[in-house]
Amino acid sequence: MNYHWNWGIFGEQVKGGDETYLDWLITGLGWTLAVSLTAWVLALSIGIAVGALRTTPSRLLVALGTAWVELFRNVPLLVQMFLWFFVVPEFLPRDWSLWVKQEMPAKEFVTAALCLGFFTSARVAEQLRAGITSLPRGQRDAALALGFSLPQAYRHVILPQALRIVIPPLTSEFMNVFKNSSVAFAIGVMELTFQARQMQEDSEQGIETYLAVTLLYFICAFTANRGMAWIEARTRVPGLIAKSG
Amino acid sequence: MGEFDFSVWGPSLPFIRDGLLFTLRLTLIAMTGGIVIGTLLALARLSPIVPLARVAGAYVDLMRSIPLVLVILWFFLIIPYLTGKPVGAEVSAIITFTAFEAAFYCEIMRSGIQSVSRGQVHAAHALGLTQAQAMIHVVLPQALRNMLPVLLTQTIVLFQDTSLVYAIGAKDMLKAADVVGKNYNRPVEMIVLSALIYFAICFSLSLAVRQLQKRVAIVR
């Protein structure tokens, strides 16, 4: 088989429309960013809360946190996408269910962001729990001995330290969010992978298409990595690294 | 609340079983091939031959930074050009997953090899073993044992990831559930069934890995 290269394909018009293929890819990048960033905010807020709950003395809270993590970790992301998109609306009260199915704006986007956010929150929670467990127990004691309540000890002493510790693993989770957002194609979010498949079929220039999309994912992951490195540098505590190293 | 009819689960089972068999076969082949190729990649990455280490490193980094769905699409597109004839989605999936997972197993094996102390290598050399013999008989067995829980955890991830062959329409368990769901007009019930099966398998496997982890920790 021979392949016919056509690097000009991105400027050409799509079949049966007046957009160019480049327009498709830009739209795709937009949705990829929207899904990933929304999911990441959600994942951080839920994941930090759940991870912290799993380190409290309350057995009930620990069990709830563990159940949360196990639930989202043991079902494939793609199946979770289908669950949120097709199954969850069926379990809602009738009026809500109808509204979700027929009227909810950007239904695919909202579902994908929620799903990816919850999925990632379980992974963030695991990292945070490990980070908190790695702190010396004396830190918690010292905070309590000063008269802090347990929530205050978390807020002022435990979490600020644990969050710094988990920045490196969270960096790779943040990069994973961009990669995992590609699964949203399956429920019709018009993100990069969706556009890649569509452009490949429409233009029959698969290699150029996939190269461009691969490059765009690269740029996302690289930017995410640099962003987290910047945060890590900003929050670095003088004397702390010298001591541990 | 919608109305459910879970009676579709009964007649769906033969299809689900066939799908699950493919999913398992894909997982096992990709695991075996992935660990073998991954170990070779790890040795290449750690080798003193710089170009070899560079190429292996670039391959691993590349695989690890692209979404799996995109890798699946890439291979599906490229393989026919390499083999000269179209291959089915199933064969394409097996090649893709082996090549993709090799990158992840490589990183695990690499840290496994590095976890074996230098003293072990020196002791092997002192006994007259060659570099290769020391690697095969002393370092790799220990690396494999130390990393067994991590390798198995990665395999659970792999098992879940095989569902993404949906992108090229290979007939795995999820696809079987999808087809039955469409035929009987009961897609919701079939998604629930496949989620339950995935959960049951992955959850029991991860419990088993946790037990193993405890035992490995004691032996060490």
Add this chain to the structure above:
Amino acid sequence: MIEIRNVSKWYGPTQVLKGCSTQVAKGEVVVVCGPSGSGKSTLIKCVNGLEPFTEGTITVDGISVGDPKTDLPKLRARVGMVFQHFELFPHMSVRQNLALAQVRVLGRKADEADARGMSLLDRVGLRAHADKFPGQLSGGQQQRVAIARALAMDPICLLFDEPTSALDPEMIGEVLDVMVELAQEGMTMMCVTHEMGFARKVARRVVFMDHGEIVEDAPAGAFFDAPASDRARTFLARILHH
């Protein structure tokens, strides 16, 4: 001030405290000593409720520590504690370490808390280090900051849990000097420590523990000159030998 009555504690099947009773009066300095694993650290952590205990009662300033209705954070805010590993908060500067609980727990204004913190830093001779982070200080300096942090809460008494045992020998003196000064000013102190020189100098009583039991509870002079039990004699011989 501190009343410990018949306190026992089990970790599963093992008993780590066996019917311990003692007390610390206002203005008194009591040193708790004993071999490692004797339960002395566990006992002192029971006093401010960091370790729960199974039986008995502990009251601090008339408030029962084990009572589930007691507002523990409120009580702990009035009882200072100094730890073996300092436990300064590594993500905050010295100044912030001193101010944090004053502001968040006692509700002091930020500038008021800072002024109080700085005057205590002055007192432990570390004003110049106010804007450093704990990781940039030596162990002895960190422990002095930790004492200042406890004092900043204006505590009614201070608990010391082996405050010098994580320190290099040349830094022990600077920490003990601060503790002696506090004792001489009439601070109520309960100190788990092996520093027998310190005990001789300022302790009113010495409590000797072994295997979770209080074996001796005697005036300091009597304890050092004529320990009543064999176990205390062996312990003293071993520790004074060094």
